[in-house]
Amino acid sequence: MxxxxxxxxxxxxxxxxxxxxxxxxxxxxxxxxxxxxxxxxxxxxxxxxxxxxxxxxxxxxxxxxxxxxxxxxxxxxxxxxxxxxxxxxxxxxxxxxxxxxxxxxxxxxxxxxxxxxxxxxxxxxxxxxxxxxxxxxxxxxxxxxxxxxxxxxxxxxxxxxLGILLEARNLGTRLAREILSHIRITGISLLISMLIGIPIAFLAFINKAVRRVVFPILNVLQTIPGIALFGLLIAPLAALSRTFPVLREWGIQGIGNAPAIIALSMYALYPIIRYTYTSLNGIDEQVVLAAKGMGMNSTQLWKIVRLPLATVGILHGIRVALIQTIGNATLAKLIGGDGLGVLVFEGLGQASVDMVLLGMLLIIALTVVSDRLFQLLINLFTPASLTREER
CATH class of the missing domain: 1.20.120 (Four Helix Bundle (Hemerythrin (Met), subunit A))
Structure with missing residues (x-):
């Protein structure tokens, strides 16, 4: 009462x-x-x-x-x-x-x-x-x-x-293409950052020397403004595409989705590496000692103890990176990329408030849906005992 x-x-x-x-x-x-x-x-x-x-x-x-x-x-x-x-x-x-x-x-x-x-x-x-x-x-x-x-x-x-619906109707099939492009850019960027970030986090956990190098670099990377990082990649990627024409055939050049994906992947590294490292480092040492006392070797220790206990924390890092990347992908338009940022910046250029609002509402909706779906995935991997404790 x-x-x-x-x-x-x-x-x-x-x-x-x-x-x-x-x-x-x-x-x-x-x-x-x-x-x-x-x-x-x-x-x-x-x-x-x-x-x-x-x-x-x-x-x-x-x-x-x-x-x-x-x-x-x-x-x-x-x-x-x-x-x-x-x-x-x-x-x-x-x-x-x-x-x-x-x-x-x-x-x-x-x-x-x-x-x-x-x-x-x-x-x-x-x-x-x-x-x-x-x-x-x-x-x-x-x-x-x-x-x-x-x-x-x-x-x-x-x-x-209603202005927003009129803009959506005028865009026609292009609207669906921009939504799919935004999802594709976000998905590729997140996948690249996961493939690079999770192994680096494991190495940082195992090796102190790696840890001393990785985290200062990540801290500096986070201080670079998004627009600046997008712009910095134009010149080197343009030079590479001129030197190796095959890269241009693969879509890797100074402008377009390639520099956007690279920049977004770099930004997404920080939450993935930080959360993964913290999850591994936060495992109770008594649990690890108990596993060793039971006769587990190093491989069994990782497979049975460390990875299962760290999975939820790793997924939370990926979730943060996903939400961050969906928002940052809006800037891809500034260097010739696709996605919902096209609606935002074209709306600004045409003084069309409704088009800007349409783009922003779609980005918000995509963020909310992605967050909820990922939360469901995290709940599936969360042990039942921890779920009961939270309740």
Missing amino acids: KRNILQWRSLDKQVICTLFLFLVSLTLPFLQSRENRISEEITVHMLSLGFVPILLLLAPPLMLLASVIIPEKSHARFLVSASMAFGVFFPLLVLAIAGSALVEDQGAFARYSPASGMYVYLASVSILYFMQKSLQTRDKIALFFVLLLVLGMGLLGMFDR
Whole structure:
């Protein structure tokens, strides 16, 4: 009982912070429209949307406020759940209806987009979800139905004039190619860094001299800005491709995906080597001595003791490198590479906010999906005893 009260007090503080963000969203532009993709934007505040949209948008924060005031905590928790679900659905509903009405008389190329107020509003709702230690079943079911409703709205054409979707539609099959290119660049870079980094980490664990050389080099490498490292590789790779024409046939030249992959692989080495070394070095010496006392030789010690105990830590290092590489791969466009960075930098060059936003949202989605899938893989390799301890 005391634990539940303490948890609810902590929840109260987070709810108050979320309510503050809701208030901030009221002061910012909520929607914006453009007559075409590069024209000047016209912004609309929440309080200018009309009575019904305002009522819908105020309902979630009012539910949150009621959850803090009412004494019955079970009812208060239900209000928080309702606020979370409606906090996702109502702003998207208002975006579809009010946005379509906003561009109705602005011409065939007009489009609407969320503005800063809506982003702050949705960020507030996201905090409500993230502050939950584990989502209850009703929260998951409610979110599932909200997503179904939003999908249904999209199929009915309610988001046809949304700027991000217009950009995606204009890109056509090119969008899928850039997504696949981003995944390919990330995957190749990560594979190279794993093939190089994990053996180096093992050597650093075994040999102190290797350790003294490797970690200072990695520390220096991490201080080099990403754009600088990409640029530094152009000249040597261009010289190599001129000296050995076969390299150009393999796609290795001064610009393109090759220097991007090399730079990304170099950046991904640090988390892989550091986590692998730390995992091996962190194994309890008493466990190793016990294994030796049982008569295990060096090969058996690695196969039965060290590698199984270090696997989870090694996977965490690969996970960090993966997330880092997905983000850094955006810079590949600067040296002629492919990937979702093409959308970001082309959008900046064309002053198309929607294209930039499309690229960034796809990168975020790819990062979140990759992280969750890798977390599932880590859970498979985590011993059941450790899983019970965490719970």
